[in-house]
Amino acid sequence: MRVRPANRRLGILLSGRGSNFEAIADRIASGSLQAQIAIVISNIETAPGLERARASGLTTAFIPSRGKARDEFEAEVVGVLKQHDVSLVVLAGFMRILGATFIESFPYGILNIHPSLLPAFHGMDAQKQALDHGVRFSGCTVHFVDQSLDGGPIVAQAAVPVMVSDTADSLSARILKEEHRIYSEAIELVLAGRCEIEGRRVLIHE
Numbered sequence: 001m002r003v004r005p006a007n008r009r010l011g012i013l014l015s016g017r018g019s020n021f022e023a024i025a026d027r028i029a030s031g032s033l034q035a036q037i038a039i040v041i042s043n044i045e046t047a048p049g050l051e052r053a054r055a056s057g058l059t060t061a062f063i064p065s066r067g068k069a070r071d072e073f074e075a076e077v078v079g080v081l082k083q084h085d086v087s088l089v090v091l092a093g094f095m096r097i098l099g100a101t102f103i104e105s106f107p108y109g110i111l112n113i114h115p116s117l118l119p120a121f122h123g124m125d126a127q128k129q130a131l132d133h134g135v136r137f138s139g140c141t142v143h144f145v146d147q148s149l150d151g152g153p154i155v156a157q158a159a160v161p162v163m164v165s166d167t168a169d170s171l172s173a174r175i176l177k178e179e180h181r182i183y184s185e186a187i188e189l190v191l192a193g194r195c196e197i198e199g200r201r202v203l204i205h206e
């Protein structure tokens with residue numbers, strides 16, 4: 001199935017620091033990624049990423065998740081994304097696992113970035129998991145989101161070496177630099193309609 005978003009309007013979901021969001025916003029500002037950030041949504045009111053989005057004049061929304069059933073929260077977020085005519089949802093450090101309500105509202109229209117070479121080290125603290133496991137290379141993965149945890153079809157990956165002297169922090173920093181590069185590249189591939197899903201594989205067309 002060829003993925004063809006109806007427009008280039010992004011909805012960014014974040015819960016924390018927001019460095020991936022900023023990297024994407026920078027690429028858009030410099031003209032190297034042709035997209036519009038239609039809205040930045042956070043479930044955490046004090047998320048630094050949300051603060052930065054507000055400060056740069058983007059449309060933002062704080063939608064609390066605490067104390068709500070998952071379906072209720074997701075229906076609210078989906079409603080706001082649809083109101084803003086978003087065709088590609090970009091998870092950028094969004095610390096909630098999405099359920100069926102959300103995923104079925106944006107079929108192959110949600111991307112996530114994970115700080116490991118999936119399928120290795122899914123879930124939390126992926127960089128520490130890689131270090132503890134003793135792998136020589138780790139990296140990051142941009143993938144479509146489906147019902148599996150960090151398991152949807154892979155759009156882009158980048159590898160980095162793991163040094164003997166690494167801590168979880170130093171490895172995370174090396175990986176993060178690559179995250180900031182490949183997320184925008186993957187978004188462009190999807191927006192340009194160049195991705196075709198064939199089972200687990202994403203074929204990239206010219």
Ligand code: GRF
Pocket residue numbers: 014016017018019020021049092093094113114115176179
């Ligand atoms: C990144 O490491 C990303 O891979 C993971 O969460 C972290 C978010 O960082 N999903 P930031 O908020 O984009 O700085």
